[in-house]
Amino acid sequence: MLRHVLSVAVPLSLSVLLSACSQSEPPKPLARPAMVVQPQPARAATEAYPGEVHARYEPDLAFRIGGKVSKRLVDSGARVRRDQPLAELDPEDVRLQLEATRAQVAAAEANLQTVRTEYQRYKTLLERKLVSQSQFDNIENTYRAGEARLKQIRAEYDVARNQAEYAVLRAPQDGVIATRRVEVGQVVAAGQGVLLTLAADGDREVAISFPEHAIERFRIGENVSVELWSQPDKRFSGHIRELSPAADPQSRTFAARVAFDDAKVSAEIGQSARVYVSADGQVPLSVPLAAVSAEGGQAFVWVVDPATSTLHRQPIRIGPFAEDRVPVLEGLKADDWVVAAGVQVLREGQQVRPVDRDNRSVKLLAKE
Template sequence: MFRHALSVALPAVLSLSLAACGSGEPPRPAIRPAMVVQPLPARDVTEAYPGEVHARHEPELAFRIGGKVSKRLVEVGERVKKDQPLAELDPEDVRLQLEATRAQVAAAEANLQTVRSEYTRYKTLLERQLVSQSQFDNIENTYRAGEARVKQIRAEYDVARNQADYAVLRAPQDGVIATRRVEVGQVVAAGQTVFTLAVDGDREVLISFPEHAIDRFRVGEAVSVELWSQRDKRFSGKIRELSPAADPQSRTFAARVAFDDAKVPAELGQSARVYIHAEGSVPLAVPLAALTAEGGQPFVWVVDPKSSTLQRRPVRIGPYAEDRVPVLEGLKSDDWVVAAGVQVLREGQEVRPVDRENRSVKLVAKE
């Protein structure tokens, strides 16, 4: 009986113990702080575009005839003078062509001497009425054809002589070799780019605008330029040129920014950043750290002022500025946006809004 009573009592005791343990409520998760900000108006936003310093004039240099490259006389970054040889083609083919044309000139001139003698003789015979007019006309036509042939061959000889000069590629102006696209031994076609020359003179910054923003900019618009080698200075400039067509690969529109002062110490290839005032172009802007994305769709976390819970808000953004991103659609000026740690947040999570000094923020709309 004792064993039977124990077997009945033990489960009852365990049941009571488990019931006692389960009677308490689960612990409430800690409410984490979240740094919040409100979007800034567009007048406080400056868009920034990275760029690179280029020469204003950058002609692509090429041979005017095709052939095999036998010599390359300069390297990228080397300074060259006007008419300085840059590269040479194998001269054997053009030399043989020149000799062949010279021989054709000699043959045509010899033939002209023969037909000229015949023409003079037949003219004397015609005056004595010893030949008919038709015979004289035939000889005269032969003489005229000989003269035309000599002119033609001499012109071809001049072309061949020019082509011999074209076997040497020379610099059209003073400047710096910016790019090189051939090697010794390579066969190139006439007009194929061999070098790009950065001509001495004005310097500009090459930047690119995205497709959706190209309508906001115009030629002559004032900008400021910061060279990465001189981060403490801003140089004034303006948009000098806008490409009318997008690049087929990047789908961006190239633009060239000219300095107002031609003496700006900008060197070829230097990195730069162009700042353009975006007043009136976008309604609002938020810090870069407030933006995240999922599946290619950007969004921000907005705090509900009543419940202090998070709501995912999809947005449409513009081109990134230095530390902010303009928001074209999806936000209002009185929204409160989480500005840090957005990657670890979740929908409906309760947070404690704080400012950058870790002070509690009362979520109210801007006046």
């Protein structure tokens, strides 16, 4: 009998306990710790633009006459001296033309010698009244025509001789071959494209591109600083020497050249560089790089409400990124509290427990 009573009472008590648990409120989720900071004034705000070291003078080289390339004497990166041969055309055609013009010069010289002799003889006969004036005038005109013909043929010979020399492409000055687009067997026209590009010895510059939306802030002669990839701990003073008046049709950026103030800066062709331009105090605040997120092309940060310790998404407009901070142009105030880490796992309206970098609780008070 006792066993029967226990078998009924135990399940009944368990059901009463479970019913009581189901009717109690679920425990509130614990507030998530969130490291918070306030925006800081941007000290000496600068904008950084990537660039590449180039020679100030980079002439594009091509043959002045057409023909078939028979020799290529240099490769990219080769150091060359002034007047050094770089490539040659097949010389057969220009050689034949030179020989033909030389033969015409010889014929014109022989003809002039004949008409000169005839001219001298008629001149003597005219003095003796043995020929008429009209006969002498005809011989004189023939003589003058012979002189003009010889002068013309000699000029054509000089052109042919120059063209024979143009069959050899030579370096206009000392430098390094930056690019090569010519091969043996290639048929080229006079002045066709760019076969070789020479980076001339001398001044070095940094080629950069400025964005379209900020081009009005830059001007020729503006002071900048340059950091070379090979010398990250040094910054060299420079200035904007050249600024394109028109945007590139593909990238929509404006090409610029930055010259070093010190001509002795050790910068090699093709080195990576970074150009820093002062923002002239236009960026009042900045936040840590890890605090910024973006969605749909819109940058934002998570701001903590001091009254409720809840989050809301705050859209911002930012400037060029620095190494560890981001300048904020619009959207934040100096007394806002911004979440500085773990922003990828946060959501709108979430309650957080503000802490500092040492995991100590932070009382959210605006700056005095």
